Amino acid sequence: MLGQPKLFxxxxxxxxxxxxxxxLYEEPTLARKFGAxxxxxxxxxxxxxxxxxxWQQPR
Structure with a gap:
């Protein structure tokens, strides 16, 4: 792929x-739908x- 500039x-x-x-779309949509x-x-x-x-839950 790196040898083919068009593919790269x-x-x-x-x-x-x-x-x-x-x-621009997915994250703002999820933020509006699920909020905090x-x-x-x-x-x-x-x-x-x-x-x-x-992941460790904060204490």
């Missing part, structure tokens, strides 16, 4: 579209990369 460009464009959709519960979720769950350690 299309993959990059696709990634930008996914990021834009999530940040979704904000708590967002504060505790990474957006793109998984957490490597288990």
């Amino acid at each position: 460009g299309l993959a990059a464009l696709g990634a930008v579209r996914v990021v834009a959709f999530v940040r 519960e979704y904000e708590d979720y967002r504060a505790n769950v990474p957006r793109w990369l998984p957490r490597l350690t288990p």
Whole structure:
């Protein structure tokens, strides 16, 4: 894929579209629908990369 500039460009464009959709549409929609519960979720769950350690509830 890196040897094919067109494929690399299309993959990059696709990634930008996914990021834009999530940040500009999906997250605000979920925030309106679920309110504080979704904000708590967002504060505790990474957006793109998984957490490597288990989640622990604050004490």
